[in-house]
Structure formats: structure tokens, C-alpha cells
Amino acid sequence: MVLRHEEILQSPSVWRPRTPEEAVARKRALGADAVFAAGGTLLRTRWEAGTEAIPRHLIDLGSIEGLSGIWLQDGDLAIGALTALDDCLNDPLLGRHAPIVAQAIRTIAGWSVRNVATIGGNIVSRTGDSLPALLAADASLVWIGEDGERTEKLADWLSEPIPDRARVRLLAQVRIPLGGDDSIANAKRFFAFHKVGRREAFTPSLVTVALCGSLEPDGRLTGIRISAGGGQTVPARLKRAEELLTGRMPDPDALGEVYEQVAADYAPAPDPFAPDMYRKLTAANLVVTELWKLTAAGEAAGGKEGAPCR
Amino acid sequence: MIDPKLASAAETFTLQCVINKRPVSVDVPPAKRLLCILREDLHLTGTKRSCDIGRCGACMVLVDGKPVNSCLTMAYQCQGKNITTIEGLAADGALNRVQKCFLEEGGYQCGYCTPGMIVTVTALLNKNPEPSMAEIEEALSGNLCRCTGYGGIIRSVLKAAEQGGRRHAGRHESA
Numbered sequence: 208m209v210l211r212h213e214e215i216l217q218s219p220s221v222w223r224p225r226t227p228e229e230a231v232a233r234k235r236a237l238g239a240d241a242v243f244a245a246g247g248t249l250l251r252t253r254w255e256a257g258t259e260a261i262p263r264h265l266i267d268l269g270s271i272e273g274l275s276g277i278w279l280q281d282g283d284l285a286i287g288a289l290t291a292l293d294d295c296l297n298d299p300l301l302g303r304h305a306p307i308v309a310q311a312i313r314t315i316a317g318w319s320v321r322n323v324a325t326i327g328g329n330i331v332s333r334t335g336d337s338l339p340a341l342l343a344a345d346a347s348l349v350w351i352g353e354d355g356e357r358t359e360k361l362a363d364w365l366s367e368p369i370p371d372r373a374r375v376r377l378l379a380q381v382r383i384p385l386g387g388d389d390s391i392a393n394a395k396r397f398f399a400f401h402k403v404g405r406r407e408a409f410t411p412s413l414v415t416v417a418l419c420g421s422l423e424p425d426g427r428l429t430g431i432r433i434s435a436g437g438g439q440t441v442p443a444r445l446k447r448a449e450e451l452l453t454g455r456m457p458d459p460d461a462l463g464e465v466y467e468q469v470a471a472d473y474a475p476a477p478d479p480f481a482p483d484m485y486r487k488l489t490a491a492n493l494v495v496t497e498l499w500k501l502t503a504a505g506e507a508a509g510g511k512e513g514a515p516c517r
Numbered sequence: 518m519i520d521p522k523l524a525s526a527a528e529t530f531t532l533q534c535v536i537n538k539r540p541v542s543v544d545v546p547p548a549k550r551l552l553c554i555l556r557e558d559l560h561l562t563g564t565k566r567s568c569d570i571g572r573c574g575a576c577m578v579l580v581d582g583k584p585v586n587s588c589l590t591m592a593y594q595c596q597g598k599n600i601t602t603i604e605g606l607a608a609d610g611a612l613n614r615v616q617k618c619f620l621e622e623g624g625y626q627c628g629y630c631t632p633g634m635i636v637t638v639t640a641l642l643n644k645n646p647e648p649s650m651a652e653i654e655e656a657l658s659g660n661l662c663r664c665t666g667y668g669g670i671i672r673s674v675l676k677a678a679e680q681g682g683r684r685h686a687g688r689h690e691s692a
Contacts, residue, residue, distance in 0.1 A: 218546030221530070221593045251550075251589045252570045265548060267593060293583070317659025319584040319637065320571050323594075408658035409572070 223270035227351040283382040288327025311340035317409040342434035343417035352376030394421035439476040537605025552587040563603035574660030577633035603632035624673030626664035
């Protein structure tokens, strides 16, 4: 079959490495002309939108064995970066050990996209909606690069202003610690994830928030992690709001203070149709609502969504 | 005349897969979209082109039984896969249960989104023979219809589930 001229001009060559090391070496050799591809859904969308040029070379990470699947390892839940989002949802280990992450993944794109798109792709986009939940779950990233394997806290990687593009490495796994480190017996663990967009399903996010922690038997909060993202915002932990709550009861004074702190510290990337103030208030309202559900008044009002997760 | 330098940058690639139960072998650029391979190379034009970014679902096909947007899927990702298009849901020009219910309940108007809708609904009912309304709405959130307001579509899905759900529960069915 004869290929049309424009097809050849537009179609990148595709390299199919067998190992992460081979993929890294190929990327080093081809430099800026090559792009790693996992599910390829975000890349394809960017090419169609013209926000990214079609590269000369694609390096298909899907051809590497051992980069997908979910398993328990060294006290962590390990998720292979090439695991399709829908496969994550169908794996009982994720629902059992990181339900907040499952809840977030369920809101990403639609079923047909989740069948192809991968958790690793969602992470390395730096704005994926799994990220706030992974931050709240205190996740780490396992990279394979020219200097071997390296583990880094997700929060640290996201707080780097601009990733060093000269460094060639690929994301192999995301690791989530299996609770128990900061939870005392009888403490009630809670978690919540919210995504606000312009429709109920298959929508880009405007605001995402995630929080988890423990309510001790004496009513104090411990082990609180709060994060927020949405749209083109690189998600981040809201550390001052976390500090403000730690060791306190979720009483009206504390909730009032945390509301102000979330609104002050959450810095959404500009969106032409949703002003910052709207998004700040949305994030603050969602966080405070979840904390209020932990109180007697909240429970009496049927605040079940922030129920204990383990 | 093709610039030999550029031509050498694009590897030639032979896609070998199964489409609608028939083995297919076709020379295409490795990153060519499955949507274009189906329509241009194989003349399977039941799969529709619309948004090109995986939002509208008009190009939905089944890859190994799962619904996938063929506009987002590249040739090399289909190597060795089992692909079913709207033309392959039932054999010899027959209609599958979902297709019949869309006809009976008026689950379409212009019909452009219909092949994608039917592919998604077939996959949904194979996976979950008795879906709740919320599950139907979520499963169809990636299939846009600009004519019907979805009333007829939802009726069609409910009828197909009612007719086949309980009887076929747990059985894989594509026809």
C-alpha cells in the first residue's frame, strides 16, 4: 500500500523498547525529537489542539514488561505507571488500600479514555486529577533514569518549579504507604475527594480538593493532609491549613480559620471563565464541609461521605 | 517526490490484528489513527469522525472487548488486538439486541452518534447486564448526542438491559 505524502510527513516513527533502560537510552540518543508515550491520549489531544507539535519519534512505553499492575511491596501499595486508569479502578487492592485515589480516578475523563490512558500519564502531565488524591495519600514516585532507580515524594516533584528537561528518566511506579504510620488504634480515619467541573461527568476540572486524616477518640484531628488543584493548576499540599488543624477539634473556630487559610493559600492557575475568587471559595467550602461532617452536627445531618476508610 | 530523509524517519509498519473476526494486515504509518485506518484503508465507514479528541464518542470501537475512542488510538497500539466496529456487532447484516432497541425506541435522530452509542452500550451491557441509571449516564458520558436530548437513548438502553440483562448476566455477548 502506498503511503500518502502528508501521512509520512506527519507520522512519527515509533520505537518499542523492551526495558526501561533501553527506553531511557533511546530518549538520550534522540533528544528533543522524541517523546515517551504511554496511553497517548493526552499527547494526541495536544497534537490535535495544536498546543504541541507532533514529534519525529515516539518511544512506546507500553512495550516494556513489568510497568503495569498493582501489588503490595515493602509496606506500600505499588501501582505500575503503565496501568490503565480503568484497570486501576477494577483492581480490588486500590479500593481497599487507597480508596481516595480510586475515587479521584473515577472522575477522570470517560470510560473509553480510561481504558487507554494510564495513571503514569495522568501524573506526569502535572495537572492530572489523580494528583490531589495521591498527594493526600502521601504518594511517592519511582523513576528509572540514567543513574538507576530513584524514589521521590510526589509533593517534592510537584513543587519543583520547572522539571529539569535535560534529565532523562521515566516514571516506573507510584507508591502509596499503607496507613498505620500515624493512626492510633481507635482513631477514625477519614478521606474525601471532590472535583468540580462544568458538568457532572467527563469534564475538565475547575477545582479539585482532597483531604484525609484521623479523628482521635478525644475528638482531635491528626495526620491531616489537604491538597488542591484543578484545571491547569499544579496541585499542591495546603500545609498551613494542615498545621492549623493538627491536634485541634473540628470546632467552628477551627473551621473558620481553615476556611480563610485554604482561600488564602490555594492558588489556581488562571482560567478565562472561572475567576480565582470563585475557585478559592469553592475549594475552601469543600474542605470545610468535609471537616464539618466529622462533627456531631455534621453526622446528625447525614454527612456520610467522609466516612472512615479503614 | 518524498524527501528521502523525511521518509526514512517514518518506519514502515504492518498492522496485524483481527477486525470484526477477520484477520487484517495493512501497511500504515505506525502512529496513524485507528479511526482513519478503519475509514480510509478498510472502508468501514460506520465508525464516525467528529471531535478528533476523544470527547464525543462517535468513533467508538471495541478493542479486546473494551470501548475505546478510535480517534485517540494509534496503529501500533492495535498490533495483535481484537477490534470490533459497529459493522461487526452482529453477523451477516443482522442487528444485535442494542441496535434493535435503538430502532424500536427511537434512540436516534440524525444518527451520526448512533454507531458510537451502540458500541458503548453493547460494552456496558456485556460488563454490567443490569446497570443503574447512574451507571448508564456515567457510561454514556463520553458519547454526545446533539439531537435527542437523550430521552430516547436512555429508553433504548433500559429496554436492551431489560430484554437481555437478566438472561445473559455474566455471559459475554457481542451479537
